Amino acid sequence: MTLTSPYLENYPDEKGFYGKFGGSFVPPPIQEQMDKISARYNEIKNSPEYLKELDKIRKEYQGRPTPISYAKRLSEHVGGAKIYLKREDLNHMGAHKMNHCMAECLLAKSMGFKKVIAETGAGQHGVALASAAAYLGLECDIYMGEVDMLKEEPNVTRMRILGTKVIPATTGLKTLKEAVDMAFMAYMEDPENIMYCIGSVVGPHPFPMMVRDFQSVVGKEAKGQFLDMEGTLPDHVVACCGGGSNAAGIFSAFIEDKDVKLYAVEPRGKGTGVMGEHAASIQYGHEGVLHGFNSITLTDSNGEPAPVHSIASGLDYPSVGPEHAFWHDIGRTESDVGATDLEAVEAFFMLSKLEGIIPALESSHAVAYAIKIAPKLKGQTILVNLSGRGDKDLDYVVENYPEFVDKKF
Template sequence: MSDSYLDAHPDENGFFGKFGGSFIPPMLEVPFAEITKAYNDIKNSPEFIEELKYVRKHFQGRPTPISFAKNLTEHCGGAKIYLKREDLNHTGAHKLNHCMAEVILAKHLGKKKVIAETGAGQHGVALATAAAYFGLECEIHMGEVDVEKEHPNVVRMKILGAKVVTVTDGLKTLKEAVDSAFGAYIQEYEEAIYCIGSVVGPHPFPMMVRDFQSVVGFEAKEQFKEHENKLPDSVVACVGGGSNAMGIFAGFIDDKEVGLVGVEPLGRGSKLGDHAASLTYGEEGVMHGFNSIMLKDKDGEPAPVYSIGSGIDYPSVGPEQAYLNETGRTTVGLCDDKEAVNAFYALSQLEGIIPALESAHAVAYAMKIAKTMDKDQTILVNLSGRGDKDIDFVVDNHPIPNAKF
């Protein structure tokens, strides 16, 4: 039996400890079992591995590099800050890592269409890209608030041939987009596959998306050794659902000397409805087909959430993130809107890299802890996406600083 954490988790029913599983309507049990079987059948097949390797190298542009943030490090005055540059992955974020693989899986199953939700639009753009590449139909559900806020990504999805469904229920953000996409999938599951955009949802999606994203962590581990001839002291990533975090954590999870930090959005503050910090303020509960830690209102329903980062304003968190936090393998950091915007401008003006607002949460937290660490210590940040989608929103609401940081 392997001693590897990844080989041992989840169990055969999709549980990470008490978190995870599959809580779905009876009509979906057969199609989800079909997806699980198909994934288990193809994940180790030479044909699938070679096709994915080819796509990653010759289409996505992998491996993405690690950059030493020299100016940001000097500005903070402590530990050395490195960036895993998923912003340089094709489509501008880590999401394509699992989207290309999910569409290969859909093709293997004989499906003609992919359906998904999106928050910031990066998953939607990535899935529309993958669908175009492999010749499948694509339907993306997106909350009305995010459609307006992330307009450039909406245009990209449409240019790529996707149908964008604007969701006007509830708070009109990510949770409602998931609800809508799941409802659409129930109507079309024989011809379509639901391509979940994070390490959330019923089994096998938390496992599948983690496995497909683990390329980030395994690349980063080897690349970091080339820079420092050792492993980083801390690996930092933002957490909404947690796909970019699990992707980079996967490469270091068996290296107990490496601290793993998931940074949650504190938004406007600790009041319920002003943040999306599920691990910090949530409790155990089932939502969207899986058991995890979630933010609840007084009636025990998913609470309203908020973050300046549209991709991380989700009232729950991936079950593996909940499990790793409960066992102490990961810790949780917090970053509010003001800190995220400050990091957005700092990285832009000090390093020439405009980060996604979601990724800026991780950058902000790294800047904060770097100042408390020794200069021979190191922090690796998963720069999960670029900020092209956010520039109009940020500049309109948070004026560009007059002077460099």
């Protein structure tokens, strides 16, 4: 593995590539807007005024820094390693998504946009963008798969209360990929007057870079906090990975620390490996372009985006952020890393009952993987990015997994 140091200053390159992954593959009118966004971001990302305003919002509105909690009872129950949690579930509106949504809306406002749009899967990105838009006085439209709207009804209600229009995607599987398709189509119709605030480290350059940079606050905080608590760095850092924003945020601080192992936990769904029954892009995908960027993508026999499945609506996407593809390609993140629906549900209830923390189903994939590897790592430490809380998932898991409700751990 060879990485140019300092990493964050050297990746991506000027064209938005991480090795062979990334870039911008969009029509000329959209590329013109991407170039404007990139130029403006490069102007303000080190601006004292912009950073001061963003820091003030994070401290006084979002509730940053979020703490690290030692999961003592969970650690004792599974044995082996000590498990710690970076508590992004305590971030305003219950997930890490606010970290980039507020920054993107500040950027949009500085460029004179009056309206922002986005896609959402689990609804956390939608709620975060709706909150940021309301705070900064911007109009907001959110595109969401019809299936996900039914599954994540509490978040749909939150978005509407916050003044956002929620537009259902009613074609195909009616989930995240279709929501992205609709949002891109809406953006292409009027790119000069609206800004598309992409919800993960995906899409055309500069969005994978910008979202990573905005989410890097998680890793910077966690690294300092863990050093204060343990006097050393964690041995293992674990995060769920669909598109990969929360994972990119926490991994970015440890990417040059070669002794820290990094695990991007993919959704293995039903655990069969059969197309349409998982959303594990890194494990089963191939290089290809989707939604304006080159990465590892799940495709069918015709080369089209494959159907995907995950119990977690925020993870059912048929590709992964280009930086995650790059990290895996060079061996910086571990291989063969994932959790099934059932493993995630069990982790959901285990963390709830042993620690009094109800995690999002997305985050439960990371907890499940930590539970899986901890018994083999006695004397070591695992830091899990608990990217969101599970309020939105309560009705779904109780209805579909009643056998866990009264189970003792």
